[in-house]
Amino acid sequence: MSAFDLRLPRMATIRQSLYHAPLGDAGVVVAVQREFARIGLLHKIQAGQTIAIGAGSRGVASINLIIKTLVEEVKRTGANPFVFPAMGSHGGATAEGQVEMLGTLGITESYIGCSIRSSMDVIELGTTARGVPVFLDKNAIQADGIIIANRIKAHTNFRGEVESGLMKMLAIGTGKQRQAMAIHAMGAEGLRDNIPEVGQAILDRASVLAGFASIEDGYHNATRIIGVEPENFLRTEIELLKEAKHYMPKLPLKQFDILVVDQIGKNISGSGMDSNVVGRVRLPGLNAFPEPDIQVIIALDMTEESHGNAVGVGLSDLTVRRLVNKVDYHATYTNVLTGNGPQHGAIPVTLESDREAIQTAIKYLLPPMNPSEIKMMRIRDTLTLDVLQVSEAVLKQLQSLDGIEVITELAEIEFDSSGSLF
Incomplete structure (x- = not known):
């Protein structure tokens, strides 16, 4: 034409x-350190253990600094952290592509101070009551403990009590392409109904130690970071989603x-x-x-x-x-x-x-x-x-x-x- x-x-x-209330870099570090201690991770994690830290592909504000600080806090316990991509099929559904995705977010081995173990291999943990298979990253399940970090926000495809956040990262991100396909195939209602159930199944069957949830202000700055114990994932995320939508x-x-x-x-x-x-x-x-x-x-x-x-x-x-x-x-x-x-x-x-x-x-x-x-x-x-x-x-x-x-x-x-x- x-x-x-x-x-x-x-x-x-x-x-x-x-809405404008940025934590700033120093505030992000302090918040992660404070929450790490508040939920008892300094005592739950033992010296010599291997701890897997899940990082997604979204442009979450300060995510590289959040991950870096989590790595440093895990090291303080004497444990050995590594980061694994928790991003479903992103990065072309390849291990190399997912490492590249993390790199664009500033999450590199040299910056965070530990290895990145990327694989599309998963272990099946059974099924939910609805018959949905539950998968988990092979490297993560072989660790002594798992920590994930993600932003709480409204989902782009559906409305529900839980949308995009810790439960979604567990349910879709940590299960790689196989989990993403299993849940997405059920459509928007399937996402809404199965994200909490698959996430809870992983909490029940794997050694998830904690989640670190961030909320952003209207200018895409981290404004709150909250450490969440595994037994409180669902309840806490429901409340945080209301707050996140208010600032959106x-x-x-x-x-x-x-x-x-x-x-x-x-x-x-x-x-x-x-x-x-x-x-x-x-x-x-x-x-x-x-x-x-x-x-x-x-x-x-x-x-x-x-x-x-x-x-x-x-x-x-x-x-x-x-x-x-x-x-x-x-x-x-x-x-x-x-x-x-x-x-x-x-x-x-x-x-x-x-x-x-x-x-x-x-x-x-x-x-x-x-x-x-x-x-x-x-x-x-x-x-x-x-x-x-x-x-x-x-x-x-x-x-x-x-x-x-x-x-x-x-x-x-x-x-x-x-x-x-x-």
Whole structure:
């Protein structure tokens, strides 16, 4: 499709006020040390024992520092820690790919101070009451104890008392691709119902010592870190999820025409772009959350940390050649098929430039309207929602609200010579 002349809405840059209470690096270290002692791990772990520490693939705030501090605390007991990837099928479902994923999060052997033992081999621990097989990473089960660390947040595919956090990491992450496939094959309701049951089965049948749950503020900073004893995983996570949802940033409108997303990525969300932010799910039996309702989503690029895994591109309606040229189809298809969400990896209509993508959305996917009436927003990614660009029609609705600051006034959208947005 060749470029064509079309008037675009003017855009302004705004800042919305979000919950802000970062621990900072020093605070993260102190919190992990405090919680490690509070739940009695200094006494439960014996000198000479081998302790497996599970780390996932998400861009959890300060996760490398959390893991590093856990390694140091385990060493203080005289035990021997190692880290294992607890990320289901991510990293192309290969041991090497999962180590590479950890490296992009700053979790390397040189930084954390211990070995990383990565394998896709699992041991079956039996089945749940519903007949779901229960698997656990072979290296982890051979250790004397297991500790996991993960962020508590709303899941991108379903709503429940327990969504994304410690129980999900146990139920899907530590069981590698086999566990991920077994649970995801049951759809969104299967995730909701089986994550707590499979997680509890692992707690009952393996030597899980503790979980370290983090909660983030609206700016993607760790704001709380809580050590959780295995007998308290479910109860504690139910309460922490309520708190995490309260802090979760959102787009400032519930209904609008166009959302331009500068980048998607596995380090941003398990679904590439967070379904809780964009409102789309596109899984069998579950197409969307009640809000927001967005007519057209345009995805422009993919993070380097994704290593070509373009899961989430299928949540958009339009994309550009820059993103598509980075797609690793093996990694993408492995992830979306394991997760029973093939639409997440479907490549949408692909345009040659950002300008052409926006023009196409207005010309073909919206009803005819004056540019000043088009409700359009542009965000960096679904984790970064404090500063965003909004069109004239959106600005009119927002500028009188509390917590909204106009940073730059309305101006024409600027592109470089190749048609890319500045």
